[in-house]
Amino acid sequence: MGVESAFGEGYITTTVDALANWARKNAVWPMPMGLSCCGIELMAFAGPRYDVARFGSEVFRFSPRQADLLLVAGTCTYKMSKVVRKIWDQMPDPKWCIAMGACASTGGMFRSYPVTQGIDEFIPVDVYVPGCPPRPDAVINALMQIQEKIGQHSVLMDR
Amino acid sequence: MTFEQAMDAFRTAFSGSILREETHRGELTFYFKKTDVPAVCRYLRDQTGFNFITDCLGTDRFTDEERYEVIYHLRNLTQAWFLRLVTRVDESDLTCPTVSDIWPAANWMEREVFDMYGVTFTGHPDLRRMYMPQDFEYYPLRKEFPLIGIEGSIPLPSGGH
Numbered sequence: 102m103g104v105e106s107a108f109g110e111g112y113i114t115t116t117v118d119a120l121a122n123w124a125r126k127n128a129v130w131p132m133p134m135g136l137s138c139c140g141i142e143l144m145a146f147a148g149p150r151y152d153v154a155r156f157g158s159e160v161f162r163f164s165p166r167q168a169d170l171l172l173v174a175g176t177c178t179y180k181m182s183k184v185v186r187k188i189w190d191q192m193p194d195p196k197w198c199i200a201m202g203a204c205a206s207t208g209g210m211f212r213s214y215p216v217t218q219g220i221d222e223f224i225p226v227d228v229y230v231p232g233c234p235p236r237p238d239a240v241i242n243a244l245m246q247i248q249e250k251i252g253q254h255s256v257l258m259d260r
Numbered sequence: 261m262t263f264e265q266a267m268d269a270f271r272t273a274f275s276g277s278i279l280r281e282e283t284h285r286g287e288l289t290f291y292f293k294k295t296d297v298p299a300v301c302r303y304l305r306d307q308t309g310f311n312f313i314t315d316c317l318g319t320d321r322f323t324d325e326e327r328y329e330v331i332y333h334l335r336n337l338t339q340a341w342f343l344r345l346v347t348r349v350d351e352s353d354l355t356c357p358t359v360s361d362i363w364p365a366a367n368w369m370e371r372e373v374f375d376m377y378g379v380t381f382t383g384h385p386d387l388r389r390m391y392m393p394q395d396f397e398y399y400p401l402r403k404e405f406p407l408i409g410i411e412g413s414i415p416l417p418s419g420g421h
Binding site: 179180182183186187212213214215217222223 | 391392393400405406407408409410414416417418
């Protein structure tokens with residue numbers, strides 16, 4: 102981010118943090134990784150009934166370059182893990198990650214050789230959402246927790 | 261020609277090759293030696309009109325002799341006939357003749373059987389693994405393979421986090 106680089110060491114104020122965090126919090130652009138059935142619930146989360154636009158996250162970006170939240174929804178196989186990791190690496194900092202559903206969090210009921218036992222084996226996860234699949238309100242709750250986490254962020258952490 | 265007539269003609273043509281036959285819930289199954297499979301399949305396609313291979317799959321019976329089975333599900337789409345062929349493959353010689361030159365659809369199905377059980381299909385044009393990584397050392401649907409897999413056999417991506 103350009104703004105922070107204009108300040109030298111020691112000149113960052115909490116006001117700048119508050120401003121940047123306010124902007125980031127209310128414009129979390131998710132990158133949807135709908136890998137299986139949770140992806141359907143993810144669509145409901147973005148749709149008009151649950152309406153995530155109220156939280157400023159309605160802009161689903163299908164390019165990782167424009168996203169700051171990776172929403173992994175569903176069963177991640179070993180084959181897909183490389184893709185998820187690559188997309189995560191392509192996202193600009195600062196970035197956050199939600200593991201949506203039992204499969205993304207722990208492998209879920211797929212305790213078998215092709216399925217990774219949780220996406221935290223290869224990418225850092227900020228919020229885990231339980232459920233199979235979770236209701237859209239649970240995902241909204243996860244988004245609010247992400248917003249809370251963004252609130253504690255300092256622009257000093259970006260460098 | 262009814263299904264019974266077609267099968268009677270098939271039985272007389274291959275009386276020496278058919279090891280066993282059984283009917284379960286109206287579905288007919290023939291057992292063959294694996295060396296007879298290409299001739300049988302070619303006959304069934306050309307003379308009996310089984311123009312579609314629905315499935316080609318493997319099983320692991322976990323027996324000392326003739327451990328693996330390769331099963332073919334055939335359909336005659338004009339008459340709506342169904343037929344199942346079974347051939348057994350011993351662990352000492354894990355090969356089976358391909359039928360991908362008879363039904364091209366069998367190509368990927370045989371690759372899957374190879375991927376999961378390690379049965380090599382001789383004459384197959386492109387016998388690579390179907391689902392698992394090319395350098396994977398195991399055959400996951402064999403009975404002795406642990407369900408959770410073997411730790412470290414498939415590397416996970418890592419990065420600087």
